[in-house]
Amino acid sequence: MKLFFSKNICLLLSIFISLNIVFLPYTLNFFIGNHDWDWVKGTTQVLSLTTGLFEARFAKFILNVLLFSGHIFPILNNIVSFFLLSFGIVLLTNYWNIKNTKHQFLISLFIALQPFILGWLYFPINILGNFSIIPLVVGGLILSEKNKIFFNLLAILFFELALGVYPSGVETILIVFSFKHIINQAENKTILRSFTIVLLSIVLFKVLLLVLAHYNLIVSDYYNLKTSTLSYIISNIGQYAKIFFEQFYVTTPFVSISLKITSLIIVILALISSFNTKKNAVLWAICLTSTMLSVVLTPNIEEVAFQPRINFYGLGFLYLGSCAVLLVNSKILLKNIGYVLSILYIIISINNDLYAQKVWELGKTAETNLVLRMVKRIEDNSTTLPLIPVLTDEISLRPRYYNENYDKNSPYLLERSFVVRHIPSGMFNFYLPQNLFYTTSQISTISPKLYQYLISTTSIWPEKNSIYLDDKYAIIISTPKGLNAIKQQLPK
DSSP, rough: HHHHHHHHHHHHHHHHHHHHHHHHHHHHHOOTTTTTTHHHHHHOOOOOHHHGGGOOTTTTTTHHHHTTTTOOOOTTTHHHHHHHHHHHHHHHHHHHHHHOOOHHHHHHHHHOOGGGGHHTTTHHHHHHHHOOOHHHHHHHHHHTTTTSSHHHHHHHHHHHHHHHOOTTHHHHHHHHHHHHHHHHHOOOOHHHOOOOOOOHHHEEEEEHHHHHTTTTHHHHHTTTTTTOOHHHHHTHHOOOHHHHHHTTOOOOOOOOOHHHHHHHHHHHHHHHHHHHSHHHHHHHHHHHHHHHHHHOOSSSSSHTOOOHHHHHHTTHHHHHHHHHHHHOSSSHHHHHHHHHHHHHHHHHHHHHHHHHHHHHHHHHHHHHHHHHHHHHHHHHOOOOSSSEEEOOOOOOOOOGGOOOOOSSSOOOIIIIIOOOOOGGGOOOSSOOOOOSSSTTTTOOSHHHHHHHHHIIIIIOTTSGGGGOSSSSSSOOOOOOHHHHHHHHHHHH
């Protein structure tokens, strides 16, 4: 027992230290993506237990409230989040009954350092809750195997909390469960009990959503909560099949082709080596189809497909389970191939993680300097301060520092600016925040002079006429897209 705890503590520290070393630039620079600025400032609002309720993420900010009273604290927020992720991975190696120390270490770094994690790091308010999904899921699966009602009820509670943070956690539940029984031989009674509890938890979560909707506690037509109908699913089977195969080779920013090729080889070898019984065939089918659950269940396919924040819960754990299958294989050749591929995958992952942090830092610095230049021009040309800023569009400068090709864009990894377009004062305190021009907002107080400026005399930043000043507004025409958005809202 003492040796067991000693090994697990060493593994926990190894993962935790590795995460903090690899993502040290992220922690020290404390990147704050887009609309998170206002939450991080904590001057107008702090996170509460009901902050995510409107989109049914009722458990998303429980830890933020309990640990930090709803505030986001630099460095500490990341340290606690990385600890939770590390703890969940240690639980996972125990749930899968991985006893070899080298295997435990490789499997742990394999999942902890995957660049899919970058999809969540853009938003620091999310990581504490979203990384807690892993220990909740694995803890729930461990408890679901116990032959006592109390532990089974506790497992259901853990699953509900995990899904209440982010519903894509269902992919992790099913994939981690399936690989447990591909890697280990267990009694059918134990497998059936555990799987029944998993299915019951998924159904209970759906019932819970219906109850919340009945009492108008969630926004049912919000894009995150829209659910595909059966007819929609049937009509899009061809697209689902296409996305399923594409996910194994389509690249996104910082998820390079070398990583995709390595992971595809791992999955194929693991599949061939363990697809040898009817039980394993069923379990593999669950693993593979689970990577598509988020895509199939939402009509907003473009919001989900190929997104690292989704792959973090599905595709990443498919890769991990496949790696584990190779490492525990009884055939020496496959085991050795597993060693080589897992080490290669970890090296590529670290390289991509570090590259991302470099690009993010350069982009953030450039975007900050850009806004400061805009601010200086406003202050140099106006005696009426403060003014209401109208930043017509966000300008992400990160793509200028990323030189790799990719097939599908991932907005939070590259395209979204760190300076939010509709509340620039969330980052800078010079001006009063107001949403004058943003998406479909209506313009009702526009002056004749401003109207004429927008119609005929505008230029795009940094040209002289790219900024309009009067006694109330400072309007910055940042991009052609922003100018077109304003013109479409002008009174006819």
